Amino acid sequence: MRDSTEIQGDVIAGFKKDNVQLLFLKFDDATRARTWLRRLKPRIATTRQVAAFNTAFSAARRNSGGDDPRALTALWRSVSFTHAGIETLTGRDPFPRAAEQTTQLAFKQGPALRAGMLGDTGDNSPENWLFGDSNAQPVHAVLTIAADTVADLRAALSEERQEASVHKVVIVFEQDGGTLPGARAGKEHFGFKDGVSEPAVAGFDAPDPRRPEWKKGSPGTRIIPAGEFVVGEERATDRPYTMPEWARGGSFHVVRRLGQDVPGWWAQIGARLKELKEAKAVPPEATTEWLAARMVGRWRSGTPVAKCPHADMPSDPASANDNDISFADDLEGAVTPLFSHLRKTNPRDGLRFQESGHIVPEKGDLDGRRIMRRGIPYGLPFDPAGPAGHGPDAARGLVFVSYQSDLVAQFEFMQRDWVDAEDFPLRKPSVGRDPMIGRESEVSFNDRRIRFEQFVRTEGAVYAFTPSMSTLDRLADGRLEDDTPRIKVKVTPTGNHDIFAVSTFEARDVVDAGRAKLVLQDDGRLVAFDEMDDPRWASNNPPTPGARAVLQEDGDFVVYTPDNQPVWSTGTGGNPGAKLSVQSDGNVVIYTAADRPIWATNTMH
Structure with a gap:
């Protein structure tokens, strides 16, 4: 899987x-x-390109004592499509029979129509969104550009904006994101280290020799079957799940813009701490940092409260990346509260069966709820003494991005049944919602009920699908399934073989009309043979093994290299509805929609 040239690079x-x-x-x-x-x-x-670079980057970083190797940089792109986007490209509904409670239906409806179920109500409701609202301009695709340097990102953006303009692709919204500066690097705007608990992937990450369920060199990081993130791979559960062949190698893509009110959240922590101290429900030496760490489940550095309940350990890199966390001895949340963000989004071994009281194993259903997060902050850090853009009213937050193979069983389940559920895990009185990213809720803390307002707002959301590289080719041809003929041929009463767009010739494809036979050879050249198999005409492109020839919707007939670079064409673009006719008189001709010849091999005989 590490060498995959089919899976897009950001997914795994x-x-x-x-x-x-x-x-x-x-x-x-x-x-x-x-x-x-x-x-x-x-x-x-x-995946192959990105994985190879990441491996080289990590090695260079180790060799430099932990500093980023400035000479080693890369620029990456990925693209995903909404249901409406795929339908526009192909002219057909990608999931025409989407059943209730399936990912197909969730994808088709999109997050705006499912906002109530996801907790996106009130100020979070779609009418307040910057993108993704079903009543605003539709989103058909999401193009992600990621770079090590600002200069490279700007250059790529300039190129993509120009390409979009030329092809009537409208940029509905642009969302920036970037690592926070200085000591805030690797943290989100509330100040906590982010991305610590990401899962490892079977077939991509090496297992630990002693604990094969863990990633090598990363204790506690569970290796999850790849099928939880990539359609068509082995999955953690046997939940009913069917996807068409074109979805294989792809992943469902969730993008959410989450605005963060940083001073409001921290002011609330201070107010709740005062209440708890007055009730003698916390130690007298407890600070806002102490209480905030319990809301999150980790200290600012990433050190888990479960391991260090009394104080942070910012100077210990191992603690900051520690995933070897067990809640089996803290089932009631005395150390790490049950409502903490860490336990709400990944319960680990901290759940028990109601009937037997036994611990719910992580292998199986819990592994099948994991998502692959790729979030990044946006906006400038809050600093009341800082210049413009750092104040309380400036836009800042997190671009939440996740990949999963099942929207309903993974992202939506986590959001609805864990994060936003007041009764997860089931206790009396109720545990309450996630106080970091959830809606307003009362939570149970040390036998006290305290209320947390919401200081993270949903400001936009999109469901998209990140196709495999092969499916990108199909979408560019306006099709999804391989059972659609690659070459659309109609034989006329006179024996001509008329070819219509979009038709794609691959090596050794032949259209034979008797006196004329059009072939795409292994060397990537188009050749017209006569009835004696003697060549009468050939395209003049250089040898291009693996090439394909496409009769496009604009009327141009183009030979492309395997990496989609044009090497030859008939130059007949600008003629939508044109057809390529392999004729019984030996000629090969391109006609306009009005049957006017505009190109020919001139091989009639």
Whole structure:
């Protein structure tokens, strides 16, 4: 899986860049959008490319004593499509029979129509969103650009904006993101280290020799079957789940813009601490840092409260990345509260069966709830003494990004049944919602009920699908399934073989009309043979093994290299509805929609 050239690079390997921009796109013209995608595809990063770079980067970092190797940089792109986007590109519903309570239906409806179930109500409701609202401009695609340097990101953005403009692809919204500066690097805006608990992936990450369920060199990081993130791979559970063949190698993509009120959240922590101290429900030496750590489940450095309940250990890198956490001896949340963000999003071994009281094993259903997060902050850090843009009213927050193979069983389950559920885990009185990212709720803390307001707001959301590289080719051809004929041929009463767009020749494909036989050879050249198999005409492109020839919707007939670079064409673009006719008189001709010849091999005989 590490060498996959089919899976896009951000899904499993992860771009892991300091500078990110997401472009939310709308297709004004389906034909031009397909051309845009065909041109974009060579710039899309694969798992093999990203994994190889990340390995080299990590090695260089170790060799430099922990500093980032400034000479080693990369620029990555990925692309995903909404249900409406796939429908626009292909002219068909990708999930025409989407059943209730399935990922297909969730994808088709999108997060705006499912907002109530996800807790996106009130100030979080779609009418307040910046993108993804079903009543606003539709989003058809999400293009992610990630770079090590600001200069590289700006150059790539300039290129992509130009490409979009040329092909009538409208940029509906642009979302920036970036690692916070200085000591805040690696943290979100509330000040806590982010991304510590990401899962490892079977077939991609090496297992620990002694604990094969853990990632090598990362105690406590469970290795999850790849099928929880990539469609078509082995999964952790046997929950009913069916996907069409075109979805294989892809992943469902959730993007949410979460605005954070930093001073409001910390002021609330201070107010609740005062209440708890007055009730003598916390130690007299407890600080806002102490209480905030219990809301999150980790200290600012990433050190888990379960391991260090009394104080942070910011100078210990091992503690900051510690995932070897057990809640089996803290089932009631005396050390790490049951409502803490850490336990609400990944309960680990801290759940028990109601009937037997036994610990719920992580292997199986709990592993099947994991998601692959790729979040990054946006906006400038809050600093009341700082310059413009650092104040309390400035836009700041987290671009939440996740990949999963099942929207309903993974992201939506986590959001609805864990994070936003007051009765998870089931206790009396109720545990309450996640006080870090959940809605307003009362939580149970040391036998006291305390209320937490909401200081994280949903400001936009999209469900998209990140296709495999092969499916990107299909989408660029306006199709999904391979059972659609690659070459659309109609035989006329006179014996001509008329070919219509979009038709794709691959090596050794033949259209035979008797006196004329059009072949794409192994060397990537198109050749017209006569009835004696003598060549009468050939395209003049250089040898290009693995090439394909496409009769496009604009009327051009183009030979592309395997990485989608054009090497030859008939130059007949600008003629939508044109057809390529392999004729019984020996000629091969391109006709306009009005049957006017505009190109020919001139091999009639």
